Amino acid sequence: MTLNWTLDATDGTARAGTLRTAHGDVPTPVFMPVGTAGTVKAMTADAVRSTGARMVLGNTYHLMLRPGAERVARLGGLHRMMDWSGPILTDSGGFQVMSLSGLRKMDEQGVTFQSHIDGSKHRLTPEHSVEIQRLLDADVTMCLDECTPFPATEKQAAESMRLSMRWAARCREAFTPREGYGLFGIVQGGVYPDLRAESVDALTAIGFEGYAVGGLAVGEGQEMMFSVLDTTVPRLPTDKARYLMGVGTPSDLVGAVRRGIDMFDCVMPTRSGRTGRAYTRHGMLNMRNARHADDGGPIDPACTCPACARHSRAYMHHLFKAGEMLGPMLLTWHNIQYYQDLMAELGGAILAGRFEETAARIDAGWRNSEEEKAA
Incomplete structure (x- = not known):
């Protein structure tokens, strides 16, 4: 059986549940501290555990550049390397595709980019992203997507979203099911309800172990973010985990839980x-x-x-x-x-x-x- 999520209770549209993974069960709603490069900045793994955190996030882009996914695999995987026995979710690198726009070139097959570390050239495709995350031993693998920037015209958002949906199908094909491991699709579409609906329909037709809402908290403001969630979340499957990527402030979290989101990550608490x-x-x-x-x-x-x-x-x-x-x-x-x-x-x-x-x-x-x- 792949990774799964079960519903324990609802109160309005807010949900409490349990995410079951190869490295343990995680009560939801859950906030995942961000360990971009294999460490939650300024904290030991024991310190992170002491807070009650059950799941952390790593980043495909950063770890593929340094120390390298193959090296991590040779050393026993990311869990062993960073002394974290609980579940790990890895971001696919899609956000960096957006934020490092000056150092990359995109095409239908993937993205070619220059390392921000030493300028070396690298190629990331949906298949390669999935393979890197397998080498890292991520419990939750994220589809490679293009995080649509804000602002974007409806035409730009549509083209970006549809590319991400084509990449999602390729990620699904490349992912090898394993006991306690899963692949999450990422809903895109900017601030346009019809595009978000189209994205949800495309992802649910493919079928994933969980569904993330991406492309938010990129400058649109809380009111618009909540508006997008109001029209998007009700369309997502009720028996799968829902993950709002890169969010946010305590107020953001409360409002998103109210709207039925189960999982969160953000650099705000560590950066602050x-x-x-x-x-x-x-x-x-x-x-x-x-x-x-x-x-x-x-x-x-x-x-x-x-x-x-x-x-x-x-x-x-x-x-x-x-x-x-x-x-x-x-x-x-x-x-x-x-x-x-x-x-x-x-x-x-x-x-x-x-x-x-x-x-x-x-x-x-x-x-x-x-x-x-x-x-």
Whole structure:
């Protein structure tokens, strides 16, 4: 049996379920910390595990360039290399196809690009992307797609989406089913409902173990993102996992769970941790601000991470002002803990039939934050 997802409860259109993989079961909704190059930046694997994270993300593009998928395979796979025994999802490289537009050339068969590391030329096709992810031993393999940029005309979005659908069929053909492993298709189509519907229909006709919604959080804004989800998610199969790629803020996550999304990833908590910004139940805090210099209290009294349990806001402020690497390490740990706690709280609320009440309380905590308004 390939990887599968089962529904445990619903509350409105919000869903709680279980993703079953070769490397363990994952309760959903789930947030996957981003380990682009085989590590969640500034964290050990033990630290990531301590937050309650059950699944992480790696990136095909970065790992194929360095250290190389074949080398990872020779060393026992990505799980062994990065000391992560739980499930791993690997991004196919499609986002980099978009973001590195100045270094690549696309055609029907795939994409040729220059490495951002040393300028060397590489070729990535749907088949090669699937093979790289197999060598990495990813539990969830993502189809290679072209992440449609924003803004894009309807004609541009249509051409991009249809290319991605042709690539999806080739990925399905190239993927070898294995016990506990699966392939996810990616819905594209920009901000155009008819194109999103066409993409869903094409993907479901092919058949995948899960379905991702891609091409969002690329500049369209939250209102438009939610509008796209409102018209897209109800068309997706109800018995498969739904993954919103590269999203997002706590508010984004709450709104997407409300609309029936099960899986998330985003660099925000780790990137913010490295730049002094802390996510809390009462909004965002900038630990570089002078107001924290004499504050002996924790970042978030409700948080159990080491930054909150053992240190003060004043100490965190000092670490960042002094340029000490411990500051980004502790604050990244805190932010990942916050995201994991948020997902656990939302999942528990769905199981208890209290999702809207819980979501309203979470949203209110963020709306009342003065520093978040200033940010």
